Amino acid sequence: MKAEVGAGNNYTYQWTPTEGLNCSACPEPIIREIEESINYTVIATDQNTGCTSEQQLLINLFTKCSDEGYYIPNILYSNGNENNKMFFTKSANPEEFRSIVIRDRWGNIVYQTENIDAIWDANLNGRPLESGVYTYVVKAFCPENEEEFFFTGDLTVLR
Numbered sequence: 001m002k003a004e005v006g007a008g009n010n011y012t013y014q015w016t017p018t019e020g021l022n023c024s025a026c027p028e029p030i031i032r033e034i035e036e037s038i039n040y041t042v043i044a045t046d047q048n049t050g051c052t053s054e055q056q057l058l059i060n061l062f063t064k065c066s067d068e069g070y071y072i073p074n075i076l077y078s079n080g081n082e083n084n085k086m087f088f089t090k091s092a093n094p095e096e097f098r099s100i101v102i103r104d105r106w107g108n109i110v111y112q113t114e115n116i117d118a119i120w121d122a123n124l125n126g127r128p129l130e131s132g133v134y135t136y137v138v139k140a141f142c143p144e145n146e147e148e149f150f151f152t153g154d155l156t157v158l159r
Contacts, residue, residue: 009137010047015040020059020143065142067151069093072100072136075156087111087120087155089138098139098148102155109131110134122157 011027018024020034027044040057071094076087091097097116104110110124122129134155142149 011043012047014043014045018092033061042092054080065096065140067138067140067153069096070138070140070151072138072153072155074154075158087122088118089116091116091140096141096143098141099135100138102134102136104129104134107133128159129157131157133157 002147013025013027014021015024015029017040020031021029021040022032023029031040037058037060040059041054042057043052043054045052071090073087084089087102089097089100099107099112102111110117110129111120111122113120126147134157135152136155137150137152139148139150141147
């Protein structure tokens with residue numbers, strides 16, 4: 001929050017609570033190392049007139065939940081190397097995985113599962129997918145804020 005003051009005015013500031021602030025009496029404190037979202041209140045007082053203004057500022061803590069704990073292949077050789085013939089998803093925390101949906105360039109679903117241990121052979125209705133780029137969306141659960149989050153990526157299928 002940037003406090004705006006008129007030239008020549010003399011203001012004091014009081015921020016509460018003080019958790020995570022590098023100062024509680026300055027106009028623009030730096031917020032660091034908070035462990036949860038915090039609603040801060042600042043009271044600015046004009047020392048010349050005694051007038052006060054109170055403002056609230058909600059700081060939402062962004063969690064560390066991301067796609068970093070997931071391994072998802074980005075290329076699949078369906079008629080090649082045995083090691084790259086099957087598609088699968090792995091996670092450092094498999095209990096957080098909810099689902100994956102893979103779509104073609106027209107938005108049609110070509111694969112989906114809620115089972116993190118599922119293995120897919122890049123076939124749709126018993127037929128191999130065409131070579132091309134497909135998009136996936138993973139839905140996962142973030143225990144830090146108890147909300148679901150999504151991340152995306154591309155999968156190249158080569159025949």
